[in-house]
Amino acid sequence: MAQALNGLEYGMLLFLLSVGLTLIFGMLGVVNLAHGSFYALGAYAGIAVAVFTGSFWLALCVAPLVVAGVGAAIERSCLRPLYARGPNAQVLLTFGFIYVFDDLLRWLWGSHVRSVAPPAALAGVVALGPGRFPVYRIFVILFGLAVALLLWLALERTRLGAIVRAGVWDAEMAAGLGVNVARVFTAVFAAGAGLAALAGVVAVPIQAAYPGMGVEILVRTLIVVVIGGLGSLEGSLAGSLILGQAETFGKAWLPDSSMFIIYGVMAAVLLLRPTGLFGRALR
Amino acid sequence: MSDPLLRCHALTRRFGALAALNGVSLEVEARERRAIIGPNGAGKTTLFDLITGELTPSAGHVEFAGRTISGLPPHAVARRGISRSYQRTNAFRHLTAGENLRLAAAAGARENFRLLAAPPPPASTSAAVREVAHAVGLGARLDILAGRLSHGEQRQLELGIALATRPRLLLLDEPTAGMSPAETQRMVRLLAALPREVTCLIIEHDMDLVFTLADRVSVLHHGEVLAEGLPAAVRGDPRVHEVYLGSGGEA
Amino acid sequence: MRSARRLALAGLVAVAALPWLVGSYPVKLAQEILIWGIFAMSLDLLMGYAGMLSFGHSAFFGLGGYVAALALRGWSPSLVSALVLPAAAAAAAGLVVGFLSIRVSGVYFIMLTLAFSQMFYAAAFNAEWLGASDGLPGVPRPRLIGLDLDRTEVFHLYILAFFVLALVALARVVRSPFGRVLRGVEDNERRMVALGYAVRRFKLAAFVVGATIAGVAGSLEAQFNGYISPEALFWTTSGEALLMVSIGGAGTLAGPVLGAAAFIGLQSLLSSYTEHWTLILGAAFIGFVLWAPEGLLGLARREAGG
Known part of the structure; x- marks a missing residue:
């Protein structure tokens, strides 16, 4: 039971991360290898705000906005000139940003592990059946679900959401509708970066922050997105929940081979069903 | 019939x-x-x-x-x-016109898999390439990069590539x-x-x-x-x- | 052309003479550059010549290292252990991974190759008999008839010999009719198919050749360091090599070597002044991707061409 809840909480964290990556891919066609760096940046920025103001909640609001701004700046200045050059140049560019952010974080905050305690309202544990479970982890689960619901509403019910979903299908068509695609691209990239940062802040009280955290989580995020289907919100949620459980239980039952199997599943999905569980064919 | x-x-x-x-x-x-x-x-x-x-x-x-x-x-x-030309020129933009024609002419050649074979002489010296180039009016343009040819020449090259496979x-x-x-x-x-x-x-x-x-x-x-x-x-x-x-x- | 060849020859002579001219640190640096130069060249065969951006190349580098470590430690300190077995293992792995990976293209190829290299990493990381996260230490250098490879200058020439071998072989491959086909694939894959080329077979052949040479580079890395660890298999190892290729100039053979020299040289130079050399390197790399996609070599050519 506690295992399953842990897996659920981890899955929700993965969802916050992967949904941004998948929306960016769906809209811009870019596989953003710097996504893990946005996550790490969010975590450190969150710690800075929390330590400075003493408020975790403020950190939860401010850090994602800052990182979204960074994301928007990167999209405008660096990614935009590369859209015409195909996926290889874009992937290489975002790979370069891993180096930049990794070092920047070490520079600003040092290499040691940092953490903040969860806010007082979420401290402590609750009794769940026979076991006990930290309140904060339950908060993470509910928070992830709330974000999923909000994103779903935003995509289904708003004009921007409709455009984004149209963009998932066909960028040319969106241009035909008189939409400023360039601005939508920036907005989606910024939102994706902000969501990754949100995951970073949320993760800090559980996992702490350390400079290599971004690279470590990135590949798992890619696995989620591939299994769920590139460009799909539902897929990202499903993939996150699956990987959250698989990794949590895998570590308990098959400690030696669980990651090997998970990477193997990723490879198999790419080969046999590149659209994943929920992805739509892009062509 | x-x-x-x-x-x-x-x-x-x-x-x-x-x-x-x-x-x-x-x-x-x-x-x-x-x-x-x-x-x-x-x-x-x-x-x-x-x-x-x-x-x-x-x-x-x-x-x-x-x-x-x-x-x-x-x-x-x-x-x-069977060979085809495309409505929008679909050549090898970063290769010379001659290299474009040679790639087309060499499709299916056995030597393509000889990884350590000696480098072939320049495309413009190949008889097959010269023949096709002449047929599509590009005989004097073989050393120009395909992407640098005029629109009309690119269309001629497009035809030449299709022809060079001897369809x-x-x-x-x-x-x-x-x-x-x-x-x-x-x-x-x-x-x-x-x-x-x-x-x-x-x-x-x-x-x-x-x-x-x-x-x-x-x-x-x-x-x-x-x-x-x-x-x-x-x-x-x-x-x-x-x-x-x-x-x-x-x- | 002729002057370029002369320049390369003069460079090789100078590199060969290094152990007698400078101290042990620069010599070690040069050896590292040669090894990574081989690795980056082998990746460029895929990336620059055939248009395949592989994040899985580290799998073959690491595999070569592990096979060499196992064979040199446990079987015999011979050239078979140092060269033949690692190359053969990497070739076999390249055949399987390549066969599967080239069925997809674009970002799917990038992620699939990444997934494969992570499978190798996870396997090594969790295998006790491979030393798990620590890897395999105490890798001896092979014994060649009458040569003591533990002596710096002998080992230096040994690595240089491998480098020249890889360079000459790859130069031959990229200029052969096969190499021309790869360039066609890189430029316009769809048209190559329409012309009658079985493009997948050519890509697979290139993938296997690249993997084999990467395996040799990995073996040299294990002999150079005296150990091999799962780090060598991790996908960012491929990323580092991709970075070298891009900085130096993809689609050339001098480019990756130049990139390896720039990367390793800059790393050692900057790290003595500042801890933040990765920031500078990353920023430089981004600059190259944005403004000089042909790399250092392209910049040099632009200068020369006016």
Whole structure:
């Protein structure tokens, strides 16, 4: 039971991360290898705000906005000139940003592990059946679900959401509708970066922050997105929940081979069903 | 009469609910020059994609020289002797015109897999390359990068690449697309001078070109064959006038 | 052309003479550059010549290292252990991974190759008999008839010999008719298919050749360091090599070597002044991707061409 809840909480964290990556891919066609760096940046920025103001909640609001701004700046200045050059140049560019952010974080905050305690309202544990479970982890689960619901509403019910979903299908068509695609691209990239940062802040009280955290989580995020289907919100949620459980239980039952199997599943999905569980064919 | 070189049998291709091509049957004799005309969206390029294997038919099949080729991968279809040019120039932009032609001429050559073979001499010295270059009027331009050629020259190169594989059947998709009248004149002369051994299927909007070059004409409309026959007969067909020539919008 | 060849020859002579001219640190640096130069060249065969951006190349580098470590430690300190077995293992792995990976293209190829290299990483990381996260230490250098490879200058020439071998072989491959086909694939894959080329077979052949040479580079890395660890298999190892290729100039053989020299040289130079050399390197790399996609070599050519 506690295992399953842990897996659920981890899955929700993965969802916050992967949904941004998948929306960016769906809209811009870019596989953003710097996504893990946005996550790490969010975590450190969150710690800075929390330590400075003493408020975790403020950190939860401010850090994602800052990182979204960074994301928007990167999209405008660096990614935009590369859209015409195909996926290889874009992937290489975002790979370069891993180096930049990794070092920047070490520079600003040092290499040691940092953490903040969860806010007082979420401290402590609750009794769940026979076991006990930290309140904060339950908060993470509910928070992830709330974000999923909000994103779903935003995509289904708003004009921007409709455009984004149209963009998932066909960028040319969106241009035909008189939409400023360039601005939508920036907005989606910024939102994706902000969501990754949100995951970073949320993760800090559980996992702490350390400079290599971004690279470590990135590949798992890619696995989620591939299994769920590139460009799909539902897929990202499903993939996150699956990987959250698989990794949590895998570590308990098959400690030696669980990651090997998970990477193997990723490879198999790419080969046999590149659209994943929920992805739509892009062509 | 001998068997036709190309036989399309009730070819259908659907994209979702839309049937881009709907039960098209077509027979082209060896040595024939056949023009395919029809308004935009009639399914002409889809027909080419189905013949070359770049698309697979939803129903029906294609026979070439008496054997079914539908289901073969595109490179295998090409190896049987079918070559095509594209509506938008689809050359190797960062290679010289000569290298473009040599790559086309060398498709299927055994030495392509000799990883440690000596480097071949410059493309412009190859007899096969020079011959094709001469045929498409690029004899003096072999050392220019394909991306740097003028639009008209790129169209000539497009034709040259298709020819250099020494095809038995040549599919030409709007060879004069985007050309000036002078360039078009030149292209018509080049096409007219092609050896008769090369059977041609030509998609074209330029009616003068169609009536100059084609032995027979097939008219596609909404994915179906509307009419087929000698150029003069097709020109006189009132249905063809109505959908295509009539209001003068397309031609 | 002729002057370029002369320049390369003079460079090789100078590199060969290094152990007698400079101290042990620069010599070690040069050896590292040679090894990574081999690795980056082998990746460039895929990336620059055939248009395949592989994040899985580290799998073959690491595999070569592990096979060499196992064979040199446990079987015999011979050239078979140091060269033949690692190359053969990497070739076999390249055949399987390549066969599967080239079925997809674009970002799917990138992610699939990444997934494969992570499978190798996870396997090594969790295998006790491979030393798990620590890897395999105490890898001896092979014994060649009468040569003591533990002596710096002998080992230096040994690595240089491998480098020259890889360079000459790859130069031959990229200029052969096969290499020309790869360039065609890189430029316009769809048209190559339409012309009748069985493109997948050519890509697979290139993938296997690249993997084999990467395996040799990995073996040299294990001999150079005296150990091999799962780090060598991790996908960012491929990323580092991709970075070298891009900085130096993809689609050339001098480019990756130049990139390896720039990367390793800059790393050692900057790290003595500042801890933040990765920031500078990352920023430089981004600059190259944005403004000089042909790399250092392209910049040099632009300068020369006016």
